[in-house]
Amino acid sequence: MTNEQFDLLLSFTSARAPALIAAARLVLVAGEQQANAVLQTQCEQQHLSRLLKKMKLTHEKLRQADQTGLVRTDFVVNMGTPGRKK
Helix, strand or coil: CCHHHHHHHHHCCCCCCHHHHHHHHHHHCCCCCHHHHHHHHCCCHHHHHHHHHHHHHHHHHHHHHHHCCCCCCCCCCCCCCCCCCC
16 A cells, blocks of 8 residues: 555544544555554554554455446546735
8 A cells, every 4th residue: 555545544534632543554554464553553452453444444445436436536636826926
């Protein structure tokens, strides 16, 4: 998983604790084992487990929605605020 994908999935959660987010990033982006991520970040194992479960479920739901055509992805280019110099 990329950092961008992680950030998107994280935005669907209520997680705000920096240590918990860092641990989840270690597991999902860096491929670290949960136990090692807990040791490195000092977060609670059960909190990490719950967050990872929510993020994986959200990932699967988004994938299914994409495959069934339920959602469509559009690309938008931000050209700045109208009337303001860039």
